[in-house]
Amino acid sequence: MNSPSSLLPASGRLGVLMPGLGAVATTFVAGVLAARQGLAYPAGSLTQASHIQLGTGTGSRSPLIRDFVPLADLNDLVFGGWDIFPDNLYDAARQANVLERPLLDQLQPELAAIRPMKAVFDPHYVRNLSGSWVKETTNKWEQVQDLMADIEHFSLVNQCQRLVMVWCASTERYHEPQPVHQSLAAFERGLRESDPAIAPSMLYAYAALKMRVPFAMGAPNLCVDIPALEELARLTGTPLGGKDFKTGQTLMKTIIAPGLRARALGVNGWFSTNILGNRDGLVLDAPENFQTKEVSKGRVLEGILDGEMSPELWGDIHHKVRIEYYPPHGDNKEGWDNIDIFGWLGYKMQIKVNFLCRDSILAAPVVLDLALFLDLAQRAGLSGVQEWLGFYWKSPQTVAGSLPVHDLFQQLNKLENMLRYLMGEEPMTNLDIRYSEAEPVEVDSETHS
């Protein structure tokens, strides 16, 4: 890692490339454009809206994060990507039906100017969609070369100083790691042989990492968490992050579960159902794709409520997660949780949480933060898995041997302390020893009064 002093202000253009220019990506891009023009506030983004506390006691300060660490400026971002439909970003945003028309119309010229590059698509991995705007090449090795050419072309045309890539496309079908995923050598051999176990998302990740472009995996796909791509990231000194943006129900789960743990409350069961009607929901309506999501979401609880350490409290949690495709809601995802807890002497209580959220509204600022923080990481000389960005993931990737942290508050503490560390500040402990040592005296106040 570079020493903190080496962190210079970000200068020049940062290109943000996204496989998948649908609801999430268009909401992200439109939002950055709107924020740039002062039309709307980028709530939900730590890099834009959050403060960080530094120091303790009377010397404590709380600057905005963006005033504390040298992040790329919103005005320096340029956007591009790939999609299986040829719509420009204005049309895609209209189609996604997340943002209201008056706002989109104000941004029409800029949005309409952004057109997707042709995507790599494999129907085997996403059954419920079929795209028309796809690369003709079918050999995976050639597809990777095409993607790298796309990246290079984008960078030149847009005069980018630096690039990052954030996967904003669909969840691929569930598949287990194979030998072809176990080493870079095997993987590259597999590319040449178009091994069916190499998913499209891996092609994008490979292309990015190979070109030293930091990569983030927004879906729960098996991708950057295979040894082959971790090896490539280390080899090229490129940061990567994954996986699966933490947005609605899982976000809430990683807020509430730490609260139950904090108070030593037991948990018997946690039933979560989720209804959503956007393209993401359609894709997940195929059982093989849902399985990928289910695995990603399912491990969250056991990472927070440790049944081995505290079997009396969390040794037998019945955790069930459902996602249902329900078109009437569109992008307005809704979660309903029933949590069966118990307290003192085992007495039972229940918590019901109904979260009427918006999928892309919660995901868009995550895209922004990951783009800016991964760029920061690269400039700071960090490479490989970025555990300190676990805050943003449903299924945080870890370096070999360590367990993922799911507790949102530990994740935030980790992220903030990393920023403090990079800038040479002390970590936050919430410890403030100001209690004066007692000097007990013979108590007889009355007689003296």
Place this chain on the structure above:
Amino acid sequence: MNSPSSLLPASGRLGVLMPGLGAVATTFVAGVLAARQGLAYPAGSLTQASHIQLGTGTGSRSPLIRDFVPLADLNDLVFGGWDIFPDNLYDAARQANVLERPLLDQLQPELAAIRPMKAVFDPHYVRNLSGSWVKETTNKWEQVQDLMADIEHFSLVNQCQRLVMVWCASTERYHEPQPVHQSLAAFERGLRESDPAIAPSMLYAYAALKMRVPFAMGAPNLCVDIPALEELARLTGTPLGGKDFKTGQTLMKTIIAPGLRARALGVNGWFSTNILGNRDGLVLDAPENFQTKEVSKGRVLEGILDGEMSPELWGDIHHKVRIEYYPPHGDNKEGWDNIDIFGWLGYKMQIKVNFLCRDSILAAPVVLDLALFLDLAQRAGLSGVQEWLGFYWKSPQTVAGSLPVHDLFQQLNKLENMLRYLMGEEPMTNLDIRYSEAEPVEVDSETHS
């Protein structure tokens, strides 16, 4: 403060004295008796059920808190208190209707043996109750002497090594601090003159602190937070804590609000209503008593979501709290919250939380933890306000000049780091610098493969 090494194991009996032997106190006592006999598990209590993480990385350990710090053993606790009704604790527990009869019957001999001492009662402060088991003395100075005699008598009879007092009685009517509360001298003069601004809870607190008995205020009463009693605590070197046990809806609020803050989500409004049918609800059905509670509960949000620092996110939160007396629920308190939030570009979302909880089940372990931790504090030489116990309070008392922390996770961090400090361990930062410095090489893996 004594040096950590001075913390010897607790030995001898610890007497726990409670003004108010109703639902909370009986649930607490019955629970300790049941846990002692292995009949039930004391979930909800950090001192009994929680682990604490020490060290980092491979050297990390997670002992039970009770194995880490020298707390009084459950077997060494003895119980007593005052009430305005003469029922023994078995009858009072039956009346409270919180614990099921089969459990209570198993504990009957021990519970029935505990009988309340006559209480100091002033109908002016609690309109909706009227008691029959009250002290005859009416002069407040004499009432204090009676209480001190009670304490002394209890200690002798039960052969107590140490004592703590935890207020488990009702919420008193709302009243503002007066001159009589501003200094110990004025207060003691007020006692002699039976100043009406001196509430019954202050008499108990005075008696306790005067005798160097740590005191905790479980209700939102104006009591230990007046300068006179803080002065007395410092003078006698006695720890105190308050106020208002953090149990149902406010507990949930201090879990969820930090989560919204963590993700930089804006909040427009937070409507909380609470229905409960126990004696606490009956008392709060009088507007003057509800006001005390309302003030205690109302400040929680602004302490977490700082509208001055982030006016775009939290500058205009409409926060409304209601408590409704609703007999059909008995002690099964139910909270319903509607939270109006907004994310990226101001788009609105809603969270609804329905908490079907149990008032006394959540409060009882708080009584236990406060008793044990205040006793620990005293043995460690800490006196006055114990900020590190803010975790347990709706309205955490602070030493002059500092702002209360309401975020449950900061509170927990503070508490745990205090324990680590007392035992000579490092504070927890969640910072784990294991990212190898990147050594970027000329990337050409393919040609080498």
Place this chain on the structure above:
Amino acid sequence: MNSPSSLLPASGRLGVLMPGLGAVATTFVAGVLAARQGLAYPAGSLTQASHIQLGTGTGSRSPLIRDFVPLADLNDLVFGGWDIFPDNLYDAARQANVLERPLLDQLQPELAAIRPMKAVFDPHYVRNLSGSWVKETTNKWEQVQDLMADIEHFSLVNQCQRLVMVWCASTERYHEPQPVHQSLAAFERGLRESDPAIAPSMLYAYAALKMRVPFAMGAPNLCVDIPALEELARLTGTPLGGKDFKTGQTLMKTIIAPGLRARALGVNGWFSTNILGNRDGLVLDAPENFQTKEVSKGRVLEGILDGEMSPELWGDIHHKVRIEYYPPHGDNKEGWDNIDIFGWLGYKMQIKVNFLCRDSILAAPVVLDLALFLDLAQRAGLSGVQEWLGFYWKSPQTVAGSLPVHDLFQQLNKLENMLRYLMGEEPMTNLDIRYSEAEPVEVDSETHS
């Protein structure tokens, strides 16, 4: 009552006059204009959207209600009214913030052309509003004359064949009937003396009824349910209806309570809270106005779940209703109900209903239906209280001596059977005797097979 054959098709213009041109009235008017132009569908209106079943068995038909009974056509409606603010209906609708701007803009010319007449206003009856567009006259008798002149002028200018008046303004403060309300003579004497017990809404009702204009009371005000005005209605042969539009939470209550009754389920408690942020909520934030609403809403349950008849099931229902002013929601009223029920052997169950509704969207079609049905009633020769319209009221007015029906399904049955009666059709009994008389034979099918 006229014979059914006398019901001729409605012809000529029907003027709809509304005291109070705020959220409800503007949503109603804009909706009728939009429906006329085919821009939107008038869901929620029985007169426009509902079918009615006629006959039984194979001869059964289900025409639209508007094709079955001769109602005024939407194209024949003209609109007017009074308000304490001078905004035209376009501006008032923008201010009310119920309908979206694109729709309002399409209707702007027609809406902007409608301007309120100056209102009669008495701050004593509505504390939380103060109006600027009010009549200068202060004597109540003269105010009535002014209102009658307004009506006459409106009718002439708009070439109305017939008129109806529907109160769409605020809830007035709670007040009990006085001697001045007990007879028409006393009331008219009171008008001359400007008796303070005569509320503004009574002035409008008097003016309408005096001129044979049917009148409906949309708020819970003490108004048409005083003997003086009932006497006037009978005297002039004018239909009247009231009171308090049945919209959100009470609507849901009169749906669910009949369901519990149908299945003989017991009820211990019903807690209802309601949060809303529109002008109606602001007015109700004054306790004296809330009391009016509370009384209107409180009687609903006992009218459906008869505790005298079935004390085992409904003899002890703890029913509590709260309305809270909560600005973040605007017109998007939200109700939350907790219903404590019990079934077989007294075992307890709970129902929670969270209704995210829209106040004016639910009220507007009620205004339309009442206008059309009261006009129908007048043309059919019906006068005085119209019990068959109880379907639309939180607090249905009855003719002396009869109890109100609150069950929504009985109310609908009543309404529909009245329509059937007026048109000479048989009432609906759901009885269909098609069960053939059994002819038991010696059973020995097997031997025959």
Place this chain on the structure above:
Amino acid sequence: MNSPSSLLPASGRLGVLMPGLGAVATTFVAGVLAARQGLAYPAGSLTQASHIQLGTGTGSRSPLIRDFVPLADLNDLVFGGWDIFPDNLYDAARQANVLERPLLDQLQPELAAIRPMKAVFDPHYVRNLSGSWVKETTNKWEQVQDLMADIEHFSLVNQCQRLVMVWCASTERYHEPQPVHQSLAAFERGLRESDPAIAPSMLYAYAALKMRVPFAMGAPNLCVDIPALEELARLTGTPLGGKDFKTGQTLMKTIIAPGLRARALGVNGWFSTNILGNRDGLVLDAPENFQTKEVSKGRVLEGILDGEMSPELWGDIHHKVRIEYYPPHGDNKEGWDNIDIFGWLGYKMQIKVNFLCRDSILAAPVVLDLALFLDLAQRAGLSGVQEWLGFYWKSPQTVAGSLPVHDLFQQLNKLENMLRYLMGEEPMTNLDIRYSEAEPVEVDSETHS
């Protein structure tokens, strides 16, 4: 049908036979025993707790149903049945964990005396259970003979005057009607050949109907709704009813949907999920069994909200139903519904219903009512499908050619009017013509005053 006058008081013992002596049956039997002894009130049962209104206006009366129609007395009921486990009813009730132990202990002698007869069981139809107490015979014709012998034996031993049979066992796997189900002759041939398309429930139904024992199908099984068994019922003059007890979520749906229809509110979507942890949930955890349930529950909405008649309101309802096995809840079934509705001009609103119910507590009184009403039907000479009992079914069987009524209130009206009809009373129309014909006079009240 016999003439009403032929309905004599029920005399002698009525045997209630149940295939399946699990949670529902034991709760039913224990409840009848408890009610007989005055230990508990049989809420939820129309035959025991409901009144019926007779006549109109001043001559109206409201007797208890059981005082109006001659039903069997609770004291005359005797109980028996079959199960795949040999536990007596006391042990089975303990195992079911629905009723609390103190109540069961009071009824122990009577409950323990009832032991199941060996059941006919076919694992092909219920995958997730395996029973030990099953008949040895494997040929279906012989199994039927065994069941008839069981019935005869039970009747003799218990000196029954009459019998009814109510299916209280599990949901069988989904299967479509086959040729073997199309006529009695084909069915009886199939019995002899042990046709695999003949499910166990059909064997019980055949045995009952053959012996003129009325039969009710409490699960959604394909059973009495096949032509072969309808033919048998007509042939033997025996009433039958089905199918699928209407208890939790569907009950609520048939309450709320009629309310939405009554007010002409549109519906876009209705998402229902259900979590339950009893044996019923375990059985339904097998997809082939869930399918049977899904089909039964799915048709409810379209029967109430007619999309063909009103395409603008209900032409495109996205209705999705889920049932999830969730052990922490046991018999405490919980339903959560999200209903997307729209009103005036298409504006959207939402209703969320969270029903914390108890499966067997809601089902037990349905068993009682069906037993008593089917017995009444038989005594009244009614045979075949009893449409008037549709009130109790999720999927009401109809006579050929008619559509099922799902609206709970129409169902109740139908049931009550049938009772009125049987007893020679007028049907209820809610029509009460008391509006005096208006006699408009020249209005000039003021001049006369």
